[in-house]
Amino acid sequence: MSFTRVLAIILLGFSAFVSAFSPTPEQIEQFKKLPKAQQEALAKQYGVDLSAIMPSAPGAATTNVPVSSVQQRANTAANINLTEPLKPVTEELKPFGYELFAGEPTSFVPSEQIAVPNDYVIASGDKISISLYGKETANHEVSVDREGRLRIPNFSPTHVAGLTYKELKDLIQNKVSTEAIGLKAFVSIAELRSLRVLIVGEAYKPGSYALSPLSTVTHALFASGGLSEIASLRNITVKRKGKVISTLDLYELLLRGDSTGDITLQSGDVVFIPSVGPQVTVSGLVKRPGIFELREGETAESLVTMFGNFKETAFLEQVEVKRVVDNAKHSVVSVDFSQSNIAYVPQGGDVLKVKGVNSEVVDSITLIGAVARPGYYEWRQDLTFDKLVRNVKSDLLPQADLGYAIVVRETSDTGRIEVIQFSVIDALYGASVSLQKNDEVYIFSRFNEQEKELEALKNSALTIEEQELQEKVKLWHLYEREQFNKKVLTKSAEKKTQTIFGRKTLLAPIIERLDFQSTAGNTKAVFEIDGQVRFPGVYPLAINTTAQSAIVAAGGLLESAFVKYAEVTRLLDGGAVRHIRINDINSTSNSDPLILQSRDTLNVLIQPNWQDNYKVTLQGEVKFPGTYTIKRGDTLDQVLMRAGGITQFAEPKAAIFTREAIKQQEQKQLRKLSEELRKDIASKSFQKSIGSNTSLSYEETDKLLKDLASVKALGRLVIDLPGIISRKDILRLQDGDTLYIPGKQDSISIIGEVNYSSSHLFKEGVSIEEYIVLSGGMKDRADEAKVYVIKANGAVFIPRETSWFAVNNHIKLEAGDTIVVPMDASHMDNLTLWSTATQIFYQLGVGVAAIANL
DSSP states (O other): HHHHHHHHHHHHHHHHHTTTTTOOHHHHHHHHHHHHHHHHHHHHTTTOHHHHOOOOTOOOOOOOOOOOOHHHHHHHHHHHHHHHHTTTOOOOOBBTTTTGGSOOOOOOOOTSSSSSOTTOOOTTTEEEEEEEEEEEEEEEEEEOOTTTTEEETTTTEOOOOOOOBHHHHHHHHHHHHHSSSSSEEEEEEEEOOOEEEEEESSSOOOOOEOTTOBBHHHHHHHHHSSBBEEEEESEEEEEEETEEEEEHHHHHHHHHHOOTTOOOOTTTEEEEEEEEOOOOEEEEEEESOEEEOOTTTTOOHHHHHHHTBBBBTTTOOOEEEEEEEETTTTEEEOOOOTSOOOOOOOOOOOEEEEEOOOOOOOOOEEEEESSOOEEEEEETTBHHHHSSOOOOHBBBTTTTTEEEEEEEEEOOOOOOEEEOOOOOHHHHHHOOOOTTTTTTTEEEEEBBHHHHHHHTTTTSOOHHHHHHHHHHHHHHHHSSSSSGGGGGOOOOOHHHHOTTTTTHHHHHHHHHHHHOOOOBOOOOOEEEEEBBSOOOOEEEETTTOOOHHHHHHHBBBBBBBSEEEEEEEEOOGGGOOEOOOOOOEOSOOOHHHHBOOTEEOOOOOTTTTOOEEEEEEEESSSSSSSEEETTTTTTHHHHHHTTTOOOOBBOOOEEEOOHHHHHHHHHHHHHHHHHHHHHHSSSHHHHHHTTTOOOHHHHHHHHHHHHHOOOOOOOOOOOHHHHTTTTTOOOBOOTTOOOEOOOOEEEEEEEEBBSSSSEOOOOOTOOOOHHHHHHHHHHBOOOGGEHHHHOTTOOOEESSSSSGGGHHHHHHOOOOOEEEEOOOOGGGTTTTHHHHHHHHHHHHHHHHHHTTTO
């Protein structure tokens, strides 16, 4: 929780006594740490009595401590920032110089500890300290009376008014040594007199102020709380006996350190602060943007001094000046500040905006992608790629693709581009690639997915931190150009999986530029490649792109690619389509290769009857369990023969066969069921359908949903393994199939709505009812009419009659079977989804338990 929000809660808590809310002691302590003015402002805003939060201590005396007006204004500003934390941050131009008087807690009255200068003039009211030493000692503090005399005990009165401090010391020391033989005097000023100065005009608090006789004009300004918002800083005058004796220009003090006009005041002086004169506003790339006051005769050079000169990136040849013309409208002129004689005279109301030079880097080469030092490089005549990138190990990152790189070249001032494809290896050790001004060279990663790239880099000499740094540097240079900032390259979800230097990431802005420059008579210069290549997709059409170079751009052929021929689909005018066959796509010796055109699609076919390595797994009671490689069309009995067949302890009737495709389908159904249950629980009709006697608590329903969501599908296919072994049935295998053959079993399990789920030794002739009795009987919400049996091979048998006793007449129990007593779904208004969910749990549990016992 933010500090501002905490304070608001504190105050709101005290402002509503009917509320049960009470701020904590820690919150109150946070509030007490604020300045008093800020506490008062917050209390006023929320209508709270501060005494309710911070009551005075018993018997404590209340003292009115004066707080300077400058401090109050600073606290008010802080309060504004506190109460408006979400206010948009904009460039706020402030009048220059006013900050000199902002935020100071006290007036600039000189401290009593400051040494008095020797030229200080003694006058009535000064208190002099005289220490006598020698044959006797004495200390006296005497004041100069209204007649300017100093009366030292045991000495004659002396007139001292008008003397300087140094003259006073010499006079008293001579007087003591002359009138009292054997005595010497040490003289100092114990207390300075006060003088009365009148401060008028645009002071924050004009009035008459008692100041130290050492005070100057700036001290008087601080004593009055500073300047008002419309005060002039350039024409502050001091009048003495009706005459102007000094004019203070605070700009001279602030900009040059010249305090000539900051004279020492005398009693009766009048400090007059006029209203501000003509002002000029300066913004943009200057060192001190703000609002500046003009005096008569100001020049462009003096204005530059005021705003501290231009920043290094400022464009001086065209500084925008907006000026009010005829008190009716604005006009804009451009002023060249790069000249020695600037033809511009500042006027009140002028608004100067200094813009920057073009951020586009010209006459350079931009190196982008999987390189060690991406960025801008100097272009020079006869520059080739091998002079820019000299060594694969030192100049490229480990993941760099050495077979595919491109040069993006602007062909006109309008920004039209063309793409040149080349091989990094060939360019370094053979065919040189010439580079022209403003070329962009892209080096891609060999990978498109981050996981694969990181895996490949595990043994690299670059650390992860170094790799991240390289990516950040590359990104900074890549997106510095204006055209790359117009649109986010990929969605945030894709960014998490794509590599920074992958083809999809780096090519996206290039394809966008090609798309932008396409017209009705000039189609987009891209092509598409699909099929058996490493990185299928859309690519920029380089000059003289062939099918072979297109395949290189897409990362090369996969092992499954059919190299004897490929197909190019070409879109013709009028919507017609032409299919072109290219023979021997892996050969580079073709003397007349097909040159791809804009919007061509190259399809690299897969080899006939191609298959990946299909594997199946045999576990349990087989002579040689393990993973076996198969070909398409192989059957389960054939693989069992390769595994040596089943052992003498195997129970083939209880075999569990799982298939990945079925597993995915079951998992999808589980998710769908979970969503349907969640919707039913949330619906009003479902809430009404649950009677008061059979209602499920929120915890129960939530647990059911969580359990269902966490269930992992098994993907079981019910098979008759004895029939498969005898070749009565044929089961063709698929990649990922798994066969579990358990050992011989001698038990029967009873699960579901029984008092004690358990397993019992199988006995021939024992009925279902008897096994249920052995498990403690049925629970109250058991559905005795729907008891069913899950056979060892996964088959489910359900009686046709309404009584479960009829099961005995249709089902012969065998070792390894499971008796399931389901829940009575009629308690919930026939919501069969609930019973379906429980059946899923039961059946999955039986399969998983069987596998776990292997």
